[in-house]
Amino acid sequence: MTIVMVVYVASVVGINLIDSENMSASARIALSLIPVLPAIAMVFVIIRYVRRIDEVQQRIITEACLVSLIIVGLACFTYGFVEGAVSLPEISLIWVFPSLIGTAGISLPFVRLRYV
Template structure:
């Protein structure tokens, strides 16, 4: 598993580097001078490393043993429910009272972060 973990880390660092460069790069470009289709295309460039990241994560999880796979799966399900219910509830609050809007860009990081936190608690169940 150590070999797979090293390979995973190297790939993820490369993906994060591409993501960082792409986000910084698109924010440095003068968007006002571009055609709308060009702004759309450029704004979606950071999604490419996110898609690649999914495949790298899947490959790494498939290399794990069954117990670790189950922990990951349960953590992701907990994250899905927590973030899903939070965003669902917040959507109703936005319609009922004056709360600041939250950008959709935060949903994916919230899912990942919540899955990481949930993994701590799910792992305790299997000890």
């Protein structure tokens, strides 16, 4: 997990250090997708971890992820309606995945309380 995270951080920093203004659109797209590769690898690392823990811990993590999905999903849904009704700043889609992960991490201790 640590190696994948280091590769992710290095790729994000690396693509921002490259002058891409003189590149073609397809090259800029390819460059911008480089950090997605370690993010995909991280998904497989997380799945492997969850499969190795016991069933109760799997259930706790699954419920925390569901809580996160509901909270972030409803927040995006609600913001989209309000954004269309009044002048609000647009929020980039790049924040949805980190919000899901962060909200799952925050909800995990609260979900765990049900099993104590």
